[in-house]
Amino acid sequence: MFIIFVVNKCLIKMSPRIKRNRKVLNLPLIKGFKPYGPESGSDKKEPVILLYEEYEALRLCDYDMCNHLEASAIMNISRPTYTRIYAAVRQKIAKAFVEGRQIVIEGGKVYFDSDWYHCESCGCYANNPDKEKSLGNCPLCGSLNIHEYDYDNENNLTDAEESCDNVCICPECGYEQEHLRARPCNSDICPECNTPMVRKNNNK
Amino acid sequence: MKVAITSTGNSLESKIDKRFGRCSFFVIYDTETKSVEFIPNPNKDAEEGAGPASVQLVATRKADKIVSGEFGLKIKPLLDSLKIQMIVLKEPERTVSDIIDYLNH
Numbered sequence: 001m002f003i004i005f006v007v008n009k010c011l012i013k014m015s016p017r018i019k020r021n022r023k024v025l026n027l028p029l030i031k032g033f034k035p036y037g038p039e040s041g042s043d044k045k046e047p048v049i050l051l052y053e054e055y056e057a058l059r060l061c062d063y064d065m066c067n068h069l070e071a072s073a074i075m076n077i078s079r080p081t082y083t084r085i086y087a088a089v090r091q092k093i094a095k096a097f098v099e100g101r102q103i104v105i106e107g108g109k110v111y112f113d114s115d116w117y118h119c120e121s122c123g124c125y126a127n128n129p130d131k132e133k134s135l136g137n138c139p140l141c142g143s144l145n146i147h148e149y150d151y152d153n154e155n156n157l158t159d160a161e162e163s164c165d166n167v168c169i170c171p172e173c174g175y176e177q178e179h180l181r182a183r184p185c186n187s188d189i190c191p192e193c194n195t196p197m198v199r200k201n202n203n204k
Numbered sequence: 205m206k207v208a209i210t211s212t213g214n215s216l217e218s219k220i221d222k223r224f225g226r227c228s229f230f231v232i233y234d235t236e237t238k239s240v241e242f243i244p245n246p247n248k249d250a251e252e253g254a255g256p257a258s259v260q261l262v263a264t265r266k267a268d269k270i271v272s273g274e275f276g277l278k279i280k281p282l283l284d285s286l287k288i289q290m291i292v293l294k295e296p297e298r299t300v301s302d303i304i305d306y307l308n309h
């Protein structure tokens with residue numbers, strides 16, 4: 001289903017209906033790769049971390065066959081920025097291949113695929129899952145008093161702050177520390193009891 | 205069309221639950237038949253994966269829309285890919301019957 005999105009994006013990019021491009025990120029299907037073979041056994045080696053935007057940059061160019069200009073437009077970033085991200089992901093994958101390291105895909109700033117709207121009448125925010133036509137009236141109260149809204153930019157920050165996704169906890173003794181982006185929790189060892197840490201999962 | 209509403213309780217006067225994955229009840233409202241079904245959320249106290257499991261639950265009930273207080277960063281792309289519409293209401297004082305009234309506009 002992710003692939004369908006991609007194709008859609010490449011098509012609608014040409015369409016005059018789309019007022020502006022947004023940075024698009026569809027989450028990858030997997031969390032990473034593990035090497036196999038006699039030399040690959042060392043889980044001790046630091047894994048290579050691919051950020052979501054790096055994964056997206058690679059996917060757009062080498063899977064979806066967009067050129068750099070198209071890919072940068074789809075991700076809503078400048079072409080030099082795209083080129084830098086693309087170079088980084090190629091280098092990381094080469095490193096993982098050559099050195100037999102795991103690849104972990106996580107982190108980075110995630111943007112979403114659909115446009116968001118705000119209704120002045122009932123106060124709700126709603127996304128538009130149908131990319132083909134824009135939202136005419138409020139999906140909750142039916143009011144026409146609805147306008148496009150940059151929900152991601154307005155709300156992602158508090159969203160990320162509220163979730164406990166960025167806290168690691170020791171499953172043994174409960175010691176907590178801030179989760180470091182781009183680093184799996186279990187590569188951190190609890191300073192109290194030497195147990196590998198896990199991600200705290202707690203929405204309160 | 206079916207709409208899922210996250211609720212703090214199992215009555216029409218219950219306030220909406222601002223959590224999606226760990227809400228107390230899912231209300232499935234059918235806008236055609238006007239039927240209301242309350243489903244206790246089995247993922248309420250799940251250690252992890254409450255969000256995706258709740259997405260699954262709502263999807264199997266064939267809901268086209270979900271009304272809740274917030275959808276987490278991991279939930280939005282899942283619902284996006286299932287083409288389930290997210291409706292975010294920031295006012296926690298609204299009740300399930302308020303939402304149903306809105307839907308019957």
Ligand SMILES: [Zn+2]
Nearest residue numbers: 119122138141
């Ligand atoms: Zn409205």
Ligand SMILES: [Zn+2]
Nearest residue numbers: 170173190193
């Ligand atoms: Zn510990």
